[in-house]
Amino acid sequence: xxxxxxxxxxxxxxxxxxxxxxxxxxxxxxxxxxxxxxxxxxxxxxxxxxxxxxxxxxxxxxxxxxxxxxxxxxxxxxxxxxxxxxxxxxxxxxxxxxxxxxxxxxxxxxxxxxxxxxxxxxxxxxxxxxxxxxxxxxxxxxxxxxxxxxxxxxxxxxxxxxxxxxxxxxxxxxxxxxxxxxxxxxxxxxxxxxxxxxxxxxxxxxxxxxxxxxxxxxxxxxxxxxxxxxxxxxxxxxxxxxxxxxxxxxxxxxxxxxxxxxxxxxxxxxxxxxxxxxxxxxxxxxxxxxxxxxxxxxxxxxxxxxxxxxxxxxxxxxxxxxxxxxxxxxxxxxxxxxxxxxxxxxxxxxxxxxxxxxxxxxxxxxxxxxxx
Numbered sequence: 001x002x003x004x005x006x007x008x009x010x011x012x013x014x015x016x017x018x019x020x021x022x023x024x025x026x027x028x029x030x031x032x033x034x035x036x037x038x039x040x041x042x043x044x045x046x047x048x049x050x051x052x053x054x055x056x057x058x059x060x061x062x063x064x065x066x067x068x069x070x071x072x073x074x075x076x077x078x079x080x081x082x083x084x085x086x087x088x089x090x091x092x093x094x095x096x097x098x099x100x101x102x103x104x105x106x107x108x109x110x111x112x113x114x115x116x117x118x119x120x121x122x123x124x125x126x127x128x129x130x131x132x133x134x135x136x137x138x139x140x141x142x143x144x145x146x147x148x149x150x151x152x153x154x155x156x157x158x159x160x161x162x163x164x165x166x167x168x169x170x171x172x173x174x175x176x177x178x179x180x181x182x183x184x185x186x187x188x189x190x191x192x193x194x195x196x197x198x199x200x201x202x203x204x205x206x207x208x209x210x211x212x213x214x215x216x217x218x219x220x221x222x223x224x225x226x227x228x229x230x231x232x233x234x235x236x237x238x239x240x241x242x243x244x245x246x247x248x249x250x251x252x253x254x255x256x257x258x259x260x261x262x263x264x265x266x267x268x269x270x271x272x273x274x275x276x277x278x279x280x281x282x283x284x285x286x287x288x289x290x291x292x293x294x295x296x297x298x299x300x301x302x303x304x305x306x307x308x309x310x311x312x313x314x315x316x317x318x319x320x321x322x323x324x325x326x327x328x329x330x331x332x333x334x335x336x337x338x339x340x341x342x343x344x345x346x347x348x349x350x351x352x353x354x355x356x357x358x359x360x361x362x363x364x365x366x367x368x369x370x371x372x
Contacts, residue, residue: 001371002038003364004090004106006083008068009044009097012052014259015233017113018067019286021096022053023176025205026359029055033085035364037226039365042087044068044075047055056283061088075101076135076144079141092371094363099135100142105186107144107370112136114148114283115116115156123208123280137161144370149173149284150305156283169366174356177290180266188267192257197226200264200272200296205256206235210278212244212302213323220327224273224334233266261362264279269294273334277301278317288314289354297340299330313346 010021032039039058047072064187082099096111116133140161146168218228261307281304288298298314300306307316
């Protein structure tokens with residue numbers, strides 16, 4: 001069996017779907033070899049800026065004579081030309097980024113990571129929301145299988161897209177983060193100027209993350225002589241958040257780190273007093289699991305899939321909890337060393353459940369279902 005995976009997100013995005021695609025590809029290649037199948041990775045690279053993809057044994061095929069954005073516009077407006085004209089022949093084509101372009105052969109597998117852009121369109125970037133809303137129904141109809149990372153997201157797909165249950169496969173994402181070396185935390189803190197204790201949030205700065213609320217929570221803390229650290233690139237509709245930070249009486253204690261390299265994330269997590277994620281909606285939730293893997297206690301909203309993914313290894317706040325409730329829960333946790341130690345132990349066990357090896361094997365099983 002030959003599988004072709006569209007790795008365009010992996011060569012053009014650092015976070016989100018790009019990170020998912022890179023991690024999955026690295027573990028799919030050995031599964032393909034072990035099962036005697038073939039894996040082809042395809043992308044458009046007109047400007048020759050594609051990042052190296054670690055997938056020994058996989059064939060890498062790139063189109064460098066045509067800008068991919070022109071083809072993507074044709075797919076959206078005309079539903080033409082066929083993807084396989086560029087990518088070549090395969091039994092299964094896997095599209096990890098919500099959309100399924102036209103095909104003349106083979107079965108399509110698509111990832112629908114979440115439906116936040118439909119559930120909460122006011123939080124989405126307008127152009128991306130319009131694009132995803134325009135392609136998602138066709139992707140759900142066209143795909144032989146839909147892969148998503150949580151039971152919560154599978155329920156959203158059933159409710160919003162009316163996809164039959166037999167078409168949807170829940171395959172949890174994996175983690176590839178390793179705890180930092182003992183000397184890495186003080187070195188990172190010196191390098192980034194994190195001299196005080198800090199509460200941490202990691203993620204793109206955009207409304208769905210509910211970070212204005214987190215600023216209000218931070219302002220209500222009593223007895224925590226430290227900083228709030230927001231690590232993540234600017235996303236969209238972030239102006240209100242930046243204005244709220246600037247107007248805060250604790251503005252000097254709110255640090256924005258922008259994008260932090262993946263190699264530095266373990267030390268950043270491990271150095272935090274705790275990790276806070278008040279998101280309105282998540283289809284899975286990498287950062288809190290990564291924090292757990294690094295031994296950092298987590299306080300989380302229900303936020304879509306978060307309660308399902310984090311289990312009993314985090315302090316999960318009730319849906320209607322206010323800023324004062326969050327501040328109280330954080331203060332109690334910061335002052336209770338036994339509870340912190342319990343959450344650290346539970347968190348490491350919970351994070352260990354999510355591996356890319358298992359995700360890759362389960363994904364290849366889906367290929368076999370539709371392409372054998």
